[in-house]
Amino acid sequence: MITAYTAEDVRRAERPLLDADVPLMQRAAAALAARCLPLLRERAGTVPGSRVVLLVGPGSNGGDALFAGAHLARRGAAVTAVQTEAALHDAGAAALSRAGGCLHRARGADEQTARLLGDADLVVDGVLGIGGRPELSDELAAILAAANASPASVVAVDVPTGVDATTGEAADDAVRAELTVTMGAVKAGLLLPGAAAHVGRVDLVDLGLAPHLPSEPAVRRLETEDVRELWPVPGPADQKYSRGVVTIDAGSADFPGAGVLSASGAARAGAGMVRYRGPAAVRDMILARRPEVVGADGRHQAVVIGSGLSPEDPRCRRGVEELCAEDAVGVLDAGALSAIRPGDRLPSHVVLTPHAGEAARLAEALDLPSSLPPARLAGELARATGATVLLKGEVTLVADGDAPDRLYSQAEATPWLGTAGTGDVLGGILGTLLAAGLPGPLAAALAASVHGRAGVAASRGGTAPLVALDVAEHVPAVLTAILGGAITTVASRGGA
Numbered sequence: 190m191i192t193a194y195t196a197e198d199v200r201r202a203e204r205p206l207l208d209a210d211v212p213l214m215q216r217a218a219a220a221l222a223a224r225c226l227p228l229l230r231e232r233a234g235t236v237p238g239s240r241v242v243l244l245v246g247p248g249s250n251g252g253d254a255l256f257a258g259a260h261l262a263r264r265g266a267a268v269t270a271v272q273t274e275a276a277l278h279d280a281g282a283a284a285l286s287r288a289g290g291c292l293h294r295a296r297g298a299d300e301q302t303a304r305l306l307g308d309a310d311l312v313v314d315g316v317l318g319i320g321g322r323p324e325l326s327d328e329l330a331a332i333l334a335a336a337n338a339s340p341a342s343v344v345a346v347d348v349p350t351g352v353d354a355t356t357g358e359a360a361d362d363a364v365r366a367e368l369t370v371t372m373g374a375v376k377a378g379l380l381l382p383g384a385a386a387h388v389g390r391v392d393l394v395d396l397g398l399a400p401h402l403p404s405e406p407a408v409r410r411l412e413t414e415d416v417r418e419l420w421p422v423p424g425p426a427d428q429k430y431s432r433g434v435v436t437i438d439a440g441s442a443d444f445p446g447a448g449v450l451s452a453s454g455a456a457r458a459g460a461g462m463v464r465y466r467g468p469a470a471v472r473d474m475i476l477a478r479r480p481e482v483v484g485a486d487g488r489h490q491a492v493v494i495g496s497g498l499s500p501e502d503p504r505c506r507r508g509v510e511e512l513c514a515e516d517a518v519g520v521l522d523a524g525a526l527s528a529i530r531p532g533d534r535l536p537s538h539v540v541l542t543p544h545a546g547e548a549a550r551l552a553e554a555l556d557l558p559s560s561l562p563p564a565r566l567a568g569e570l571a572r573a574t575g576a577t578v579l580l581k582g583e584v585t586l587v588a589d590g591d592a593p594d595r596l597y598s599q600a601e602a603t604p605w606l607g608t609a610g611t612g613d614v615l616g617g618i619l620g621t622l623l624a625a626g627l628p629g630p631l632a633a634a635l636a637a638s639v640h641g642r643a644g645v646a647a648s649r650g651g652t653a654p655l656v657a658l659d660v661a662e663h664v665p666a667v668l669t670a671i672l673g674g675a676i677t678t679v680a681s682r683g684g685a
């Protein structure tokens with residue numbers, strides 16, 4: 190699991206170490222230089238004679254870059270620091286000079302700055318770190334635009350300049366890095382939607398901050414090993430009812446396919462049983478495709494309501510009222526989201542699954558500001574309803590209904606998933622995880638992760654169009670790749 194923290198959390202965690210004279214900046218710079226070396230070798234062939242440009246701002250972020258530049262200069266690279274402001278980290282600048290590097294004071298993207306950036310093999314962005322605000326002066330924006338246009342590899346120090354370390358809000362010209370080397374702790378903003386196009390790979394440098402960070406990170410991201418650990422795998426004593434029964438209440442005369450897609454997502458994610466409740470015509474269509482679905486309502490552990498329903502369909506409001514019960518477990522999607530009214534209180538095992546447009550409409554219906562950045566919007570919707578909110582997008586966010594400021598952020602998805610019906614499949618996968626007993630926020634993050642991976646697999650690694658049903662059909666292969674080892678162990682233990 191990746192855990193990420195606000196800029197304030199990180200500043201607070203650094204303080205005791207700085208007070209104890211722990212040389213954090215020297216460690217950060219050495220680690221940064223070590224990560225730059227392979228990129229330089231890849232780009233320029235060898236380090237001696239390669240061209241490195243450091244973009245250096247007024248604060249400690251510039252200090253990191255300058256000390257790292259000194260390391261690279263000692264390895265034979267030609268290092269020039271392009272200074273964006275008069276103020277500079279003095280000790281860092283002195284170290285770079287001693288190592289043979291040069292300084293250039295930029296005035297916007299002046300001729301020399303443009304030439305240096307155009308000829309560079311590697312650009313190190315040390316303009317602003319956690320002290321940076323995303324509003325850029327015209328001069329700075331011009332320098333960053335020239336860096337982004339350069340053919341060089343771009344490495345951001347701590348946070349790409351122009352990206353807010355806590356919220357992820359990004360200026361248009363914010364640095365677009367291939368690699369972000371982040372210091373001490375992953376910054377929350379690096380995992381949030383606005384930053385996604387800017388951060389590239391994120392590599393954490395351990396500075397010993399862990400004991401000083403808060404126990405609750407601002408943002409979490411599940412990784413492959415978390416999916417392996419959390420995904421419900423049946424044991425020898427399990428049977429269909431103990432694994433979990435999901436009822437699908439989706440699909441209507443106009444959108445019958447939503448029922449098929451939602452039921453397929455649930456079935457392929459490994460539900461003990463999938464039931465369908467809804468019009469006979471939709472049921473028959475589901476059964477023609479998925480004979481394993483049970484066409485009669487009955488006991489279940491979770492219910493998925495709303496995909497392929499118009500907001501006026503009485504099933505929507507009925508579904509919301511059903512899930513307002515204290516012990517309710519389920520998913521409200523699409524049409525059912527429009528049936529939520531101010532004052533409805535849902536438990537956190539109920540997950541709302543809006544895309545951006547649905548989230549904005551729901552916010553309006555609940556008298557909340559609708560133009561908030563995604564992380565705030567997800568949190569406010571969770572706070573207002575009590576439900577867990579899964580806000581779909583390139584980066585999917587999950588806000589915990591019981592602790593709305595606690596977020597999960599999952600970024601496995603491919604843009605090929607932007608096609609009709611993939612959200613219905615997600616609702617089904619999520620229903621299965623809820624029916625298996627996972628808590629709302631964890632089920633939502635896990636569903637988003639596996640759905641995204643299934644999208645990548647269905648689009649052959651992001652190289653081909655997919656249809657929504659493909660996503661459901663690829664869930665087992667994704668799980669095989671992740672769980673393979675773990676399940677073999679269980680099976681051989683059972684058989685021995």
Ligand SMILES: NC(=O)C1=CN([C@@H]2O[C@H](COP(=O)(O)OP(=O)(O)OC[C@H]3O[C@@H](n4cnc5c(N)ncnc54)[C@H](O)[C@@H]3O)[C@@H](O)[C@H]2O)[C@H](O)CC1
Pocket residue numbers: 203207213214217246247248249250251253316317318319320321322323324325326329346347348372373
């Ligand atoms: N604390 C440590 O010892 C360590 C820090 N590391 C690195 O330090 C930076 C944080 O450094 P800080 O000096 O606090 O902030 P910045 O370098 O980001 O500079 C802030 C500086 O810039 C001005 N400013 C802010 N926004 C703008 C803007 N949009 N345009 C122009 N100027 C702006 C602001 O007023 C300040 O003067 C951290 O990120 C790490 O890189 C080490 O890594 C670990 C030890």
Ligand SMILES: [K+]
Pocket residue numbers: 250314315316317318345346347348349350
């Ligand atoms: K930076």
